[in-house]
Amino acid sequence: MSSAELAQQVDFHGLYNDHHGWLRCWLRKSTGCSETAADLAQDTFVKVMQKQREDSGFAIGYPRRYLRIVAGSLMVDHFRRRAVEKAYADALMLLPEPASISAEEREIILETLQQLDKMLDAMPARMRQAFLLSRLDGLTYQQIADQLGVSLRSVKRYMQQAFVQCLDLIL
């Protein structure tokens, strides 16, 4: 048996049995909601399992720390999604004729917003501003440069990097 195969023997059931209760408890303390905590704990273990499947050499040093890091990242995503949902609900209320958007359209828009929000979240503030001015306000790069008080070259660089990041997330 190769050492890689030996190291691979992270017993998933053992990991789950030993740490699931602890992780849920920790997530409940962090999120203040036991339902959310249960969902996130489940997602965390699914992620670990996927990693193991993708990579036979995958092994974990300190299980609890590792689980906490994975769960923490999922938790940030969870709160971001919630923030978008709430902002979306608020925005819909402000529309002059909310009834003009069908329930199905609303769902599609929300899901698209979630995807866009995830991309934008990974960007530094300036790049995000430039990207939004371009995509949502339809400003030209020169107009963006004027508005942000930066050079046209900077705007091009922001946009180029923003595109790379977005593509990286989609693909």
Place this chain on the structure above:
Amino acid sequence: MSRPDTVSPNRQMLLQEAADWLVLLDAGELSLSEQQALRHWCQASQEHERVWQAACELNRHFSRVPADLAKPILGRQRLSRRAVLKTLVGVGLLFPLGWTVARNKPWQPLLADYRSATGERRALTLADGSELTLNTETVLDVLFDSHQRLIRLYGGEVFVRTGKDTLRPFTLVTAQGGIQALGTEFAVRCLADVTHVTVTHHAVMVSPRSGGSPQRVEEGQQCLFTPHAIESIQNAHPDSLAWRRGELIVDNWRLDTFVQELARYRPGLLRCDADIADLRISGVFQTENTDQALDVLEQVFNLKINRFTDYWVSIGAASTQET
């Protein structure tokens, strides 16, 4: 959390090229020859085609949401992921380090102002209120006068939070060039023949020593530079600064890379056998207790730690009974 081996340079290159086309398209109508070039590019391979479809899909995403509706939502004030996570749980995110780690053998001038021992982390406050944190095996000079604040980093790694002084610019120089702080928090690491810069607050201006145009590196970004050029500026991996907390966070690293990195914090020689070099390691390790890290390798990853002396440790595959 992409794995280092799935981000092939080829993929990065394709994304960069696709992004270049999108920028060009934003500038207006393409000329006939440009249109042709773009068509060629798309048809170069299946992978090109797939990337281009994603690029078109990206633009469609935006057209699918009403701008007035999306603006307040997407443009809302947000905390950085890191800040959110910090308030929530107080741990760093898990990202692999984006650069190949080369063991650094600094030339250590005997008369340098400040140095840290192997495995030591050291905090300094300078006369102007600037705060420095030295990671393991770091050597630097502090040269302040009435015109400038200059730090000369000979080797190792340092985190800088600059003090306020509008009259005297703050510059850190390495063998590869200068980094000028623009009211900043940033980290600099000397590698074999390159300098690595990570900016955590505001921005710095990086100037390679032998030419190449200076470039701004913004908050949340990192870059590598040689004396001649600045390599691509990328998003910083938050975990590259985990050393400030005395942690080494690795996600799916090759064992040999991990061992190289761990060796920085440990006096003497630490190496691993070639036949297990590509074993994958993930976890959070304490840089102050490398013996413990070795114990984990031994027990969890089932490796054999050969301690010839405390200063000469070699990691090999555990021998099996059958052979």
